Amino acid sequence: MRALLLRDLRLAFRSGGGFGLGLAFFLILAILVPLGVGAEGTTLGRIAPGILWVGALLACILSLDRIFALDHEDGSLDLLATSPLPMEGAVAVKALAHWLVTGLPLTLLAPGLGVLLNLAPAGYPWLVLSLLLGTPTLSMVGAFGAALTVGLRRGGLLLSLLVLPLYVPTLIFGAEVVRRGAEGMALATPLALLAAISLGAAALLPFAAAAALRVNLR
Amino acid sequence: MVMTVRNLAVARGGVTVLQGLDLALSAGQALTLRGPNGSGKTTLLRTLAGLQPAAAGEIDLNPETVAYAAHADGLKSTLTVAENLAFWSAIYGGPSIDRAIAAMDLAKLTRRRAGELSAGQKRRLGLARLLVTGRPLWLLDEPTVSLDVASVALFAGVVRDHLAQGGAAIIATHVDLGLPEATILDLDPFRTRILARDGFDEAFA
Amino acid sequence: MSIWEYANPKKFMATSAWALPWAVGLTVVCLVVGLVWGFFFTPDDYKQGSTVKIIYLHVPAAMMAINAWVMMLVASLIWIVRRHHVSALAAKAAAPVGLTFTLIALVTGALWGQPMWGTWWAWDPRLTSFLILTLFYFGYMALWSAIENPDTAADLTSILCLVGSVFALLSRYAVNFWNQGLHQGASLSLDKEENVSDVFWVPLLVCIAGFVLLFITMVLLRTRTEIRSRRLQALLARERVA
Numbered sequence: 249m250r251a252l253l254l255r256d257l258r259l260a261f262r263s264g265g266g267f268g269l270g271l272a273f274f275l276i277l278a279i280l281v282p283l284g285v286g287a288e289g290t291t292l293g294r295i296a297p298g299i300l301w302v303g304a305l306l307a308c309i310l311s312l313d314r315i316f317a318l319d320h321e322d323g324s325l326d327l328l329a330t331s332p333l334p335m336e337g338a339v340a341v342k343a344l345a346h347w348l349v350t351g352l353p354l355t356l357l358a359p360g361l362g363v364l365l366n367l368a369p370a371g372y373p374w375l376v377l378s379l380l381l382g383t384p385t386l387s388m389v390g391a392f393g394a395a396l397t398v399g400l401r402r403g404g405l406l407l408s409l410l411v412l413p414l415y416v417p418t419l420i421f422g423a424e425v426v427r428r429g430a431e432g433m434a435l436a437t438p439l440a441l442l443a444a445i446s447l448g449a450a451a452l453l454p455f456a457a458a459a460a461l462r463v464n465l466r
Numbered sequence: 467m468v469m470t471v472r473n474l475a476v477a478r479g480g481v482t483v484l485q486g487l488d489l490a491l492s493a494g495q496a497l498t499l500r501g502p503n504g505s506g507k508t509t510l511l512r513t514l515a516g517l518q519p520a521a522a523g524e525i526d527l528n529p530e531t532v533a534y535a536a537h538a539d540g541l542k543s544t545l546t547v548a549e550n551l552a553f554w555s556a557i558y559g560g561p562s563i564d565r566a567i568a569a570m571d572l573a574k575l576t577r578r579r580a581g582e583l584s585a586g587q588k589r590r591l592g593l594a595r596l597l598v599t600g601r602p603l604w605l606l607d608e609p610t611v612s613l614d615v616a617s618v619a620l621f622a623g624v625v626r627d628h629l630a631q632g633g634a635a636i637i638a639t640h641v642d643l644g645l646p647e648a649t650i651l652d653l654d655p656f657r658t659r660i661l662a663r664d665g666f667d668e669a670f671a
Numbered sequence: 672m673s674i675w676e677y678a679n680p681k682k683f684m685a686t687s688a689w690a691l692p693w694a695v696g697l698t699v700v701c702l703v704v705g706l707v708w709g710f711f712f713t714p715d716d717y718k719q720g721s722t723v724k725i726i727y728l729h730v731p732a733a734m735m736a737i738n739a740w741v742m743m744l745v746a747s748l749i750w751i752v753r754r755h756h757v758s759a760l761a762a763k764a765a766a767p768v769g770l771t772f773t774l775i776a777l778v779t780g781a782l783w784g785q786p787m788w789g790t791w792w793a794w795d796p797r798l799t800s801f802l803i804l805t806l807f808y809f810g811y812m813a814l815w816s817a818i819e820n821p822d823t824a825a826d827l828t829s830i831l832c833l834v835g836s837v838f839a840l841l842s843r844y845a846v847n848f849w850n851q852g853l854h855q856g857a858s859l860s861l862d863k864e865e866n867v868s869d870v871f872w873v874p875l876l877v878c879i880a881g882f883v884l885l886f887i888t889m890v891l892l893r894t895r896t897e898i899r900s901r902r903l904q905a906l907l908a909r910e911r912v913a
Binding site for chain 1: 826827830842
Binding site for chain 2: 258319
């Protein structure tokens with residue numbers, strides 16, 4: 249499992265740009281929104297939690313189809329399926345690798361973009377914490393979607409259509425945590441629910457994704 | 467017996483392509499699959515490798531003993547030859563990669579990226595992967611594609627060593643590998659003859 | 672005789688051919704009686720006037736929008752566990768019907784909301800949940816149409832339906848949490864105090880029965896079409912092989 253994780257990370261770094269693109273997209277979104285909405289600080293501050301979360305979500309989607317598609321094209325997926333590594337483990341590791349190269353950098357970049365969007369100072373720790381708890385779900389659900397669409401020629405668009413509705417609960421709770429944090433309200437409930445969804449997804453989705461992969465390899 | 471198969475039927479895309487297949491393979495034995503394109507060689511190998519379910523019949527085979535090599539080599543073009551092999555060795559908890567590199571004559575290429583190799587060199591690297599799996603039963607799908615004559619002979623030697631050490635192999639190929647000891651199995655007699663069934667059940671085999 | 676025998680395609684075709692005319696007839700009777708009764712022979716509401724009558728389309732459509740998804744979930748489970756092809760095809764057949772009901776519920780809701788709340792659309796939890804439900808229907812149908820091999824498609828859509836159901840439920844609670852809404856409570860419940868009065872209730876029940884029957888009719892019809900289309904494909908495949 250460690251070998252697979254290291255390989256995926258190494259591939260991500262060597263192919264260059266693969267995961268940088270997601271970050272650049274996130275940055276561009278945070279620049280474009282004020283241009284579209286107007287420079288007025290209070291409006292921006294109010295919508296900042298939502299924009300940052302939606303931006304993180306869309307940036308995450310960009311690289312989802314690479315999770316399995318590349319391994320499927322060059323035959324590695326067939327070979328991995330016949331290897332001693334359980335499929336569920338491979339799925340979880342690949343989702344983790346995806347998170348390390350997209351979700352984690354997005355989380356670290358987010359406070360900087362919060363400044364651009366005039367996020368209230370009290371919101372920053374909660375922005376980082378909510379993304380830290382929520383983005384693993386985005387990668388795991390994304391890996392499930394990628395497993396469903398791996399054999400398809402135009403899988404990318406379908407993948408977004410399948411995955412985006414599944415992101416709804418994470419988005420709602422994640423943005424709610426930041427919004428309440430910025431306004432200094434109690435936020436234990438959405439934070440706990442956000443963490444619960446992440447843990448549930450990490451525990452159960454590898455099985456669903458592995459089942460989907462096996463069907464696709466048939 | 468490494469593998470026993472009774473009355474096996476395999477299907478591709480919902481259509482049964484081979485049926486009534488009985489096979490037995492013991493240690494040190496090699497089996498060459500022959501048959502025209504579309505006769506189900508790849509489908510049979512994938513079924514034996516456990517990638518797809520059998521349409522009918524029994525396969526008595528421990529999946530932990532199988533190493534499968536497909537048309538595609540599963541190489542990562544941005545990793546070096548040594549890194550590609552080391553990855554598979556780690557996945558299988560297998561032996562060191564030195565023997566595999568020596569056996570497939572890759573010593574001069576270890577630091578090259580797989581993307582910079584020629585088609586034949588890639589194929590050799592793909593076959594070297596078999597040696598780091600440490601598994602006894604090799605299922606090989608057209609292993610000699612894009613290999614030159616010398617490399618085919620090299621590979622035949624590797625297979626012979628593997629058999630001598632108690633391994634076994636099933637090889638789908640059109641080329642004469644130079645393995646006279648291998649049993650040849652022609653798949654033509656096992657090709658499906660469609661049996662007409664009546665009504666709406668027939669669509670749901 | 673086990674109930675699973677009806678999952679045999681041949682048996683299903685025979686049974687459904689017999690049942691279909693009855694289903695069509697009952698659907699027409701229930702819908703005509705319920706809608707005519709509801710539209711023309713019930714009094715106007717003291718607050719809402721005649722706009723209340725859209726309830727006879729809105730409530731049954733909304734109920735069936737959710738029930739159709741539940742039926743797809745059950746059919747998907749049956750396919751995964753017992754691998755009856757009819758079950759997978761019935762789930763496939765139900766999806767566009769369920770989507771249509773969802774859209775009817777949204778459109779009639781907007782038409783009703785405009786005079787009542789002064790707006791076509793509000794981000795009310797119920798409305799939002801239905802909007803999200805349409806996305807789930809679209810995703811499910813898109814996956815079916817994207818995959819060529821029918822068994823692969825049945826497997827993958829079943830897995831999607833299972834996982835999607837869990838997330839749909841989560842979304843429902845998340846949306847409730849996100850915004851308390853304008854929408855009135857359930858129109859029907861066992862708690863009699865909450866209910867609409869009997870004058871509206873009886874024709875509403877007839878309409879609901881009509882929508883249930885309409886759903887059954889459509890699913891039977893579409894499942895028969897799917898089975899025929901599968902047979903056609905099998906015959907063509909056989910011709911290509913032979």
